[in-house]
Amino acid sequence: MSDNQPTPSPSTGVEGAGHQQEPGWAPREADFELERVLAAARRGLFGEEAAAPTRIGRHRIEARLGAGGMGEVYLGVDESLGRKVAIKLVLPSLHGKQGGKQGVERLRLEARALARLSHPNVVQVYEVDEHDGRTYLAMEYVEGQTLGAWLQVESRSWSAILARFVAAGRGLAAAHAAGVIHRDFKADNVLLAADGRVCVADFGLARTELDVDAAVPGGDGPGAERRSTVGAVGTIRYMPLEQLDAGNVDARADQFAYCVALYEALWSTPPFAIDSVEARRAALEDDRPTTPPRSAVPRGLWRV
Template sequence: MRPSGAPELAETTAPPASREHDPLATVVSATPPWESAGPTGRDAGDPPRIGRFVVLREVGRGAMGVVYAGYDDELDRRVALKLVQTGSHDDPSLGRAQLLREAQALARLIHPNVVAVHEAGEFHGAVFIAMEYVDGVDLQHWLAHKPRSWREVVAALRQAGEGLRAAHDVGLIHRDFKPSNVLVGADGRVRVADFGLATRRGRTGASGHVSGTMSSSTSPALVTLAGSGALVGTPAYMAPEQLRREPATAASDQFAFCVTLWEALYGRRPFAGDSLE
């Protein structure tokens, strides 16, 4: 259902495939809360809502939460709504409070190369983030659409780099920069997206356990990681200090940025092997 006057949205984010053996999957130590935090109507028969935002459809589901296409009927604009998991703590409110503070900090970050956050709040025990809706595709699909010159590639990544620098300037570390988290708008403007793993400078992630399975024919670098500790991110793009479970810094994001740039220019990532190390 959609409210009268709400626009139909072109679905630009396909539901993610299985991440069981995906080296590009985001690794995060937490338990999803959204099964009990789905959108609801204010009254019977009303369209489902997250907070004051109308939910049109689910467009993606991943390690950090669920993304919905939505509509802000008060300001008459399209939005993307993300329900973010809050982490596994003895006191779940600690994870919620931390994520809410960081989402609110991101909402104060106004930059043309960062997806704008309009609002952040709590919804049925989870944190929701209402973001700018971008009419476009991620960098991976942009590169695959047609051949790109190295000048086009560098120009696009330079814009993304400006967005990362703006986040660093306010003390936020992305921790999961990769092609699928870079959006290229139909207007050519590039935006860094998905700060779901963002943390303030010098802070580590939440401890917990991430499990996975591995067949004898699958490289350890290609499966979901198993182990305790503050290991968050996407293995193929993670800096060495992140793999050592040390605090992420701006340099960690720069490392992921360079891996992404290399991959965009050469069509492959700079590191390959039979193990994560």
């Protein structure tokens, strides 16, 4: 929020509102309507770079945590329960694109499936709804760090790495049993809670590395290779050939990405070339991952 914008009321989180919080107080519908009007005005004036909303649904927004290819992430508080939540708000532009609409609808369907799933190794989805015409997910807020960050802080033993990946694998398996495919499994999409719990996050919210009409490396002329948002959801270095070429994936794509991420974590090098899309495809077609360097990691893990 810029210095010249109104400061949100500490009691309501709605700009310009001055209600005092009384015992048993709950936000009024008028407060929500005011926020919707303000959000629409911000969008009209500033587009997608408008100031962060102060409320999303019944949640008071505390901070903006980050953004990805499909939307923004906020820290919110469910005031009815006094519970912190992570809120993922889909970008308004995706609701208008043909490919984006399909992705948003898939997101809503899979989020509802995840909401019915309760597993210690999967971030819990509490709510799927709309705010001012934009889809949002209210999810469990996990305090901690990503598995990717944990791996970067210091050298880790192979057994410690394997233990965390085994837990993440259990979460993936539970999601697959519920009919949900991740499409972008990697260490950065696994959270390590402060209490040691391992949680797989960002199901259906994969970053779109190859966007609609966005040329992949190799030029942007008439012959440049292109991929649609729906057909190339994920991170290229973890994609199997089927996902890279057609985008039609099932649980096996997650299993492939899981193995690539585990290989990188154990041996600090990728199993396949990642210099370009073409090099990646050639390596996958050859179907020969790089033999890992000698290390303390048991060779039996490589054979698996």
